[in-house]
Amino acid sequence: MASRLRGSVELSETQQLVQNAVRDVCTDFDDEYWRTCDREGEYPAAFVDELAAGGWLGILIPEEYGGVGMTTEEVVVMMEEVAAGGGGFSGTQAIHGTIYNSVPLVKYGSEELKAELLPEVATGEAAVQSLALTEPNAGSDSLSIETRAERDGDGYVINGQKIWTSRVDQTDYALVIARTTPKADVEKRTQGLSMFLVDVEEAFDRGTLQMEPIEKTASNAVHAFELWFEDLRVPESALVGERDNGFYQLLDGLNEERLVIAAECIGLGELALERGTEYADQREVFGRKIGTNQAIQHPLAKAYARVQAAKEVVYNAAGRLETSERTDGGVQANLAKFLAAEACHEAADIAVQAHGGFGVAREYDVERYLREARLTRLVPIAQELALNYIGENALDLPRSY
Numbered sequence: 001m002a003s004r005l006r007g008s009v010e011l012s013e014t015q016q017l018v019q020n021a022v023r024d025v026c027t028d029f030d031d032e033y034w035r036t037c038d039r040e041g042e043y044p045a046a047f048v049d050e051l052a053a054g055g056w057l058g059i060l061i062p063e064e065y066g067g068v069g070m071t072t073e074e075v076v077v078m079m080e081e082v083a084a085g086g087g088g089f090s091g092t093q094a095i096h097g098t099i100y101n102s103v104p105l106v107k108y109g110s111e112e113l114k115a116e117l118l119p120e121v122a123t124g125e126a127a128v129q130s131l132a133l134t135e136p137n138a139g140s141d142s143l144s145i146e147t148r149a150e151r152d153g154d155g156y157v158i159n160g161q162k163i164w165t166s167r168v169d170q171t172d173y174a175l176v177i178a179r180t181t182p183k184a185d186v187e188k189r190t191q192g193l194s195m196f197l198v199d200v201e202e203a204f205d206r207g208t209l210q211m212e213p214i215e216k217t218a219s220n221a222v223h224a225f226e227l228w229f230e231d232l233r234v235p236e237s238a239l240v241g242e243r244d245n246g247f248y249q250l251l252d253g254l255n256e257e258r259l260v261i262a263a264e265c266i267g268l269g270e271l272a273l274e275r276g277t278e279y280a281d282q283r284e285v286f287g288r289k290i291g292t293n294q295a296i297q298h299p300l301a302k303a304y305a306r307v308q309a310a311k312e313v314v315y316n317a318a319g320r321l322e323t324s325e326r327t328d329g330g331v332q333a334n335l336a337k338f339l340a341a342e343a344c345h346e347a348a349d350i351a352v353q354a355h356g357g358f359g360v361a362r363e364y365d366v367e368r369y370l371r372e373a374r375l376t377r378l379v380p381i382a383q384e385l386a387l388n389y390i391g392e393n394a395l396d397l398p399r400s401y
């Protein structure tokens with residue numbers, strides 16, 4: 001990819017190291033690989049294994065637990081690179097659960113849990129790929145979740161339903177958010193929720209967890225599921241962090257998740273722009289390259305400007321996350337996610353338009369980028385909810401949700 005297309009953000013030495021190493025992995029997986037994964041609904045296992053072999057799944061896990069011990073500043077480079085290197089959003093979605101789930105585990109997990117689990121996560125031997133928060137009656141309004149975890153002797157029993165939980169077919173453990181104190185008994189809706197690490201295989205074996213895949217049209221290589229917990233018993237040690245404080249713990253992971261996904265949007269936007277620009281510089285109509293026409297050139301240039309502007313915000317927010325106070329970190333993460341998803345969608349849309357009829361031909365890939373870019377405006381939170389957060393916390397307007 002032309003270096004100018006990857007823009008102006010200056011990388012530190014460590015960031016360059018990450019970029020080069022991840023780029024090396026990505027070059028082993030060509031467009032046909034990603035096209036096939038999408039068409040066949042196949043998880044990109046070979047790609048994930050190669051990243052794991054390089055230790056990259058443990059990028060946020062401290063060295064003392066076998067990880068690379070890097071920070072969000074390096075993760076954004078890694079995720080941008082995976083998306084821009086051809087993987088798009090599905091390439092990054094295949095791995096990002098492990099990355100952002102490691103944040104609450106490192107921060108709030110018991111010493112015993114960390115010593116046992118994190119070294120295996122870092123090498124890819126054990127996967128904590130899934131985060132089960134969303135429910136049929138609680139998507140954007142995540143504080144209204146109804147899944148309950150009730151005390152039972154020396155453990156908890158979980159009952160309820162989740163929806164859209166990604167990668168349950170590719171994980172050993174899932175982080176599950178459940179209510180431990182009824183909403184009616186807490187002062188604030190944010191209280192009374194807890195985070196549990198659930199051994200997925202054991203739960204399936206005991207028949208206390210059922211799942212159904214959800215058919216969808218974007219990021220087909222990575223599957224999302226509806227889950228049912230029926231009297232799923234977990235030991236006390238499955239509780240991550242403090243009982244009833246899970247929402248606040250989750251927020252740390254969610255800010256990370258938003259920034260990680262914002263960086264993925266930047267990479268996907270750059271990838272789409274690269275393909276759109278290449279085609280505009282080759283295809284001749286009316287005896288001249290279509291890129292000569294401002295009707296094609298300007299939308300590409302505008303999308304480039306927006307992707308690069310969003311990239312500055314994403315990198316800046318990533319650099320500040322560790323030291324930011326939680327709400328400020330939330331504003332930065334939501335700004336970054338909002339801008340990056342809009343820019344990425346704009347870039348993918350003009351890439352399709354520049355391809356004319358081939359814009360919808362699978363072999364040119366841009367239609368896949370557009371489907372994925374559209375999805376980024378819905379996840380991990382819909383754009384409207386990012387704006388709600390910014391309105392409330394950056395503009396001090398009344399809370400609207």
Ligand SMILES: Cc1cc2nc3c(=O)[nH]c(=O)nc-3n(C[C@H](O)[C@H](O)[C@H](O)COP(=O)(O)OP(=O)(O)OC[C@H]3O[C@@H](n4cnc5c(N)ncnc54)[C@H](O)[C@@H]3O)c2cc1C
Binds near residue numbers: 133134
């Ligand atoms: C492919 C995919 C993978 C996912 N993976 C996961 C996962 O791994 N784990 C997980 O827990 N969840 C996951 N999700 C769920 C995702 O986080 C939710 O879909 C998202 O938060 C939106 O919730 P919802 O779908 O219930 O939409 P709703 O909350 O029903 O909202 C519908 C629309 O109304 C708008 N809206 C609602 N309320 C307001 C308001 N007050 N102000 C303005 N607009 C509003 C929303 O912005 C949206 O456009 C995934 C979703 C998808 C599609």
